[in-house]
Amino acid sequence: KAGVTQTPRYLIKTRGQQVTLSCSPISGHRSVSWYQQTPGQGLQFLFEYFSETQRNKGNFPGRFSGRQFSNSRSEMNVSTLELGDSALYLCASSIRTGENTEAFFGQGTRLTVV
């Protein structure tokens, strides 16, 4: 069974640009969550999508947005990039049914803003 796939693995962007990151969850998983990981702030929750609906949202500015498609694949978009957006962006998928809460993480996308 394929794991969670995040693309691209590495990305370099310039301040002011926008970027789209992709996450393909494990087959059958309907929940996709996004996290930002930085040395200074640790792991911060961005948002969670379940069946194409945003179900939870963290404390990030509106420049950070996401969506989920009918096949559960998810994209995250960051507009008007700032230097502080440089981070490892992690995606996690889970079945999210009943008591099954285990989240499986992808390898992340390393975004560098210059």
Add this chain to the structure above:
Amino acid sequence: AQTVTQSQPEMSVQEAETVTLSCTYDTSENNYYLFWYKQPPSRQMILVIRQEAYKQQNATENRFSVNFQKAAKSFSLKISDSQLGDTAMYFCAFMKRGPNAGKSTFGDGTTLTVKP
């Protein structure tokens, strides 16, 4: 809001010995899950162990076990017979239980080095 605190930024242990990583949390929720994740240098986060707050029995997964003290809001991870492959950053995480509970709150992590 929930907070998770890991007070040990770095720890080291000799191969084959036992080490305990600390985690405390703060929440007003009564039903929740606690997790320990491992993130090796390859950076893929892997679930090590999970504890349901309503269960009094401490979770165990092979060499990994937890000491869950609900009243004290403490959730420590014990690694027995440490192996070189256990070298990684370990994160403690909290998640509220419920149908719309999809947000995990993580601690800042503890970097564990297993020495030969």
